[in-house]
Amino acid sequence: MRGDCSKGTDAFYPYPNKSSFLLGDWFWNGGLHKSQKSFRELLQIISDTEFRQEDVRATCWNLINDQLGSQASEEDAEGWLPLEGAGWKKTAINIKIPIHRRADNPGVHDYISADLHHRLLLSVIREKLANEKHDDLFHYQPYELSWNRGKSGRPIRVHGELYTSEAFIQAHRELQESPPEPGCDRERVVLALMFWSDSTHLASFGNSKLWPCYMFFGNESKYRRCRPSCRLCSHVAYFNHLPDSFKDFAAGHFGGKGPSADFMAHCHRELFHVQWRVLLDGEFVEACKHGIVICCCDGVERRFYPQIFTYSADYPEKALIATIRTLGSCPCPRCLIPKSRVQNMGMRLDMKQRQTLLRIDDDIRQSKVSTSRSFIYDSGHGIRSKYVESLLKEHSLVPTSNAFSERLGSLGFNLFVMLVVDLLHEFELGVWKALFTHLIRILGAAAKGDRLVHELDRRYRLISTFSRDTIRKFTSNTSEMKKMAA
Numbered sequence: 001m002r003g004d005c006s007k008g009t010d011a012f013y014p015y016p017n018k019s020s021f022l023l024g025d026w027f028w029n030g031g032l033h034k035s036q037k038s039f040r041e042l043l044q045i046i047s048d049t050e051f052r053q054e055d056v057r058a059t060c061w062n063l064i065n066d067q068l069g070s071q072a073s074e075e076d077a078e079g080w081l082p083l084e085g086a087g088w089k090k091t092a093i094n095i096k097i098p099i100h101r102r103a104d105n106p107g108v109h110d111y112i113s114a115d116l117h118h119r120l121l122l123s124v125i126r127e128k129l130a131n132e133k134h135d136d137l138f139h140y141q142p143y144e145l146s147w148n149r150g151k152s153g154r155p156i157r158v159h160g161e162l163y164t165s166e167a168f169i170q171a172h173r174e175l176q177e178s179p180p181e182p183g184c185d186r187e188r189v190v191l192a193l194m195f196w197s198d199s200t201h202l203a204s205f206g207n208s209k210l211w212p213c214y215m216f217f218g219n220e221s222k223y224r225r226c227r228p229s230c231r232l233c234s235h236v237a238y239f240n241h242l243p244d245s246f247k248d249f250a251a252g253h254f255g256g257k258g259p260s261a262d263f264m265a266h267c268h269r270e271l272f273h274v275q276w277r278v279l280l281d282g283e284f285v286e287a288c289k290h291g292i293v294i295c296c297c298d299g300v301e302r303r304f305y306p307q308i309f310t311y312s313a314d315y316p317e318k319a320l321i322a323t324i325r326t327l328g329s330c331p332c333p334r335c336l337i338p339k340s341r342v343q344n345m346g347m348r349l350d351m352k353q354r355q356t357l358l359r360i361d362d363d364i365r366q367s368k369v370s371t372s373r374s375f376i377y378d379s380g381h382g383i384r385s386k387y388v389e390s391l392l393k394e395h396s397l398v399p400t401s402n403a404f405s406e407r408l409g410s411l412g413f414n415l416f417v418m419l420v421v422d423l424l425h426e427f428e429l430g431v432w433k434a435l436f437t438h439l440i441r442i443l444g445a446a447a448k449g450d451r452l453v454h455e456l457d458r459r460y461r462l463i464s465t466f467s468r469d470t471i472r473k474f475t476s477n478t479s480e481m482k483k484m485a486a
Contacts, residue, residue, distance in 0.1 A: 014067040019055040022048075024064065087123045090115040091278050093240065095270045097250070101380030104255035108377055111249060111267075116275050118237035121215070121284045125191065125306060126294060127234075128217060134232065135297035139219045140189045142168040162192055162218030162309060171307055181290055184303060188291065191306045192218030197239065197313050198425075211239040213279075218309050239275055242268055262383045269400040272320055276403035285407050308408070311418045314425035321404075322359070322416055323369070328396030333419045334359055336395055359395075359416040361405050368392060372399040433481070440479050453479050 015021035022045045030038045045051060093113040099106050128134065145164040146155035162168055171190050180188065194216040202208040215234045216225050224230045246267070250259040259267075284306065291303035311321060315333075319326040322333035330336045336357040337350070344350040359365075372388045375381045376399055381388060388399055404415040421427070443452040460474040476482055 014064045016059060017052070017055040019051050019053075020059040020064075022051070023056060024061075087119045087127070088117060089119065090117055092116075093271065093274055093278070095267065095274050096377065097253075097267060098376045098380075098383075099250075099253045100376075100382045100385075102382075103253055105253040106380055109253060111246065113271055114240045114243065116237065116240060116278055118275075118279055119235070120281070121193075121236060121279060121306070122287060122292065124215060124234045124236055125287075125292070125304070129294050129296055129304070132297045134220065137220060137224065138217070139163040140187070140302065142172050142190075144169060161221055162194070167309065168192060168218065171309075175305055181303065184293075186293065186301055186303045189302050189304050191304045192309045193306055194218050194309055195236075195311045197311075197317060199239075199241070199317070209241070211241065213237040213239060237275070237279055239272065242271055260383075266383045266398070266400065269320060269323060269398060273323070273400060273403040277407065280403060280407040285411075288408065288411055308404075308413070308418050310420045312420055312422045314422055315430075318419050318422075322419060323398050323400045323402045325396040325398055329393065330396040332359075334416050361402070361409055361414050361416065365395075365397065366405065366409070368397060369399060369401060372397075373401065375399075436481070 012018055012021040015024055026038075026042055026045060030041065093116050095111050095113060097109045097111050099109060129138075142163045142165075145158040145160070147158050148155050159165065168190065171192075175188050175190055195213060196216070197211065197213040199211040200209060202210055213236050215236045216232060220232055225232045242264070247259060247264075250263065250267075251257060287304070288306050291305045293301055293303050295301045313321060316326055318333045324330070324333055327339075329339055331339055331342070335354050336359060337353055341350070341353070368391045372391050375385065375387045376383060379387075383399065392398060402415060404413065404418075408415070440453060440456075443456060444450060446452055457477040457479055460478040463474060465473050
């Protein structure tokens, strides 16, 4: 071990020895707020037989911190991706920009967007199946879970986990009944993929934002997936938005005139699906079709078939994923119920129509999108021209080629089925917030002044906490709905 802070080939660089590295790792990666768990981790470090106090005394802590900061700045300036060693990659993103024929510079132009930072989906899958800590509770086969009330009662189906759902069981049954790969008698396993993505602002002030995409495995319990300490969430990509400078690029082709909102929305959709085409690469599609052989932690080789079961996002992002118009004439990303019938939601007829009017990624839909794109990219018509609207407006379609349809449609994948309810955005921040706002207005109208509203705030503040996270203390006036987060 070195006793100085000079750069060398030591695996602990810029720390001079293992003891200093462990303390530095605890300090920087142990979270901003120290806890009992963090304290126990510190005790494990200093009580280890290999920990040496004399190594720590001679460590130049300030110099090491400066080196860590300067190294990160140099790597960022050189365009090097710090996570590249962990399987992260950078891929250049190029989108085709259609300028209509009435503009000063018509035609289809290339626009190079920022690089997409992502991981290969198959590398994430291999990493997951090689993790011994997660293997014991990883379900290779689905099963039906029932509750028996007693001798006289009939078993009741329990719905809770993805690996006990009818969708998973049906996918497993279809896989087992399909012809196996030639010369392969390995166990075939459905790998249930669950995606989440959400564009997020990083600060209350400023324009800093991030658009991460996460992937979970439905073969694991939701009670473990929701615990950060289990570390079952895999970051697979950080999507890019169109930069502000894109408007200057478009205006240059439109003769100085700013681009329309429809044109910007189209380019935003194009950018999003180009990035998803990078994630759904040829190797992943091949694995979905023919499987991928992986030696599991128990030493048994199995052939895994990845399948996308769910994609959870807020409504604007669902419309982006489904390539439909936001709040169009058919606003739902899963069915074709028109906006004029939305007030029938929950009724018996509505529940029936949700099945009879399901969106299907069939040849008719794909043909309409392909023809509309030909009008735009080949004939030079506008995004909302009458030629395009006559094809797409009825079902709220848009002239964007869907990445999921392109890559997985030939395998029988219906992209609209994967779009599930997002409890956070669509209920807790959507339905519940709207309902609570309506209740506040009722209290304000029921009595003069805000007497009843103040009484509601007082009663909320009287509610005591229960457990650590079940019920929290309401310290502020609930009616003001400040920082309304789920």
